[in-house]
Amino acid sequence: MKLLVTGGAGFIGSAVVRLAIARGHEVVNVDALTYAACLDNVVEAADSPLYSFEQVDIRDHAELDRVFARHKPDAVMHLAAESHVDRSIDGPAEFIETNIIGTFNMLEAARKLWVESGTPDAFRFHHISTDEVFGSLPADPGVQFTEDTPYDPRSPYSASKASSDHLVRAWHETYGLPVLLTNCSNNYGPYHFPEKLIPVIIINALAGKPLPVYGDGSNIRDWLFVEDHADALLLVIEKGEVGRSYNIGGENECTNLELVHTICAIIDRRRPKPRGSYADQITHVIDRPGHDARYAIDPNRIRKELGWRPSVTVEAGLVRTVDWYLENEAWWRKLLERHGVGERLGVRV
Known part of the structure; x- marks a missing residue:
């Protein structure tokens, strides 16, 4: 299968690129290389004859049309997005432009290729989203997000992702574009950009600096x-059913404070x-x-x-993550020099 992956130099996108190449898929990595992207994330795949790279901003519809016409992918995996909640509080405009307008451009470029190719049944547009579109849950462990949970976004980031989800569903219902949607819980692991919590x-910790925990640390996340x-x-x-959405969770709930204590114990x-x-x-x-509870x-x-x-418990995954950061200091040190990294963002009211 020939996959066009947007945001393939980012955290989750690069994991998709590396795994897809390892499994024998052709991959076209489309990434604008904004502040959170890093081509080092895909260096192990870059020399493969199955890999190609296009530095393109999804807000540029003409460039997207060119990429789709040149590569003619069998499927699209759309991960490119502005994703940091704190940055969305300080500067929501980029989130609207990239996550909403960018997704519209992607849908139109994909639809154009699909129609010109004779509307093949096998074509797929897979939109990757977040559980944050569903809002906030009570502490009751018996209550969880399902695919039918009403949307209730609470931040500019989650509102922009909710909007993009609605666009994808509308393009399926109106134009018949074969779409798939997934909403995931909080990701962690190697290559995680160094402005996120873990x-x-x-x-x-390694620098001897304060370990910031928002509020009382009781906010609960499901770590994947x-x-x-x-x-x-x-x-x-x-294998997913066209037009269907799938929630992807780690089955690893814990409070932010518990998470931080676990990381500290591993580094100890x-x-x-x-x-x-x-x-x-x-x-x-x-x-x-x-802040969602x-x-x-x-x-x-x-x-x-x-x-x-x-397949990975949060305990085992955190050990692998800590070990990776200890062994790859050169990777994260140069990213600390990028704009806003290391600063407290998202405190405007």
């Missing part, structure tokens, strides 16, 4: 190892301090505006229909 905690996510995404595009074992624990550096900071995904649909379950 890499921030690892990097700050990025390589598990990539596996699920490829399964959905190969891997690189002990002369005295005390890295947990001594935990610092509670002012909470993010509109809990996310949790009910994964029954993808489990029952496609036979997928996550």
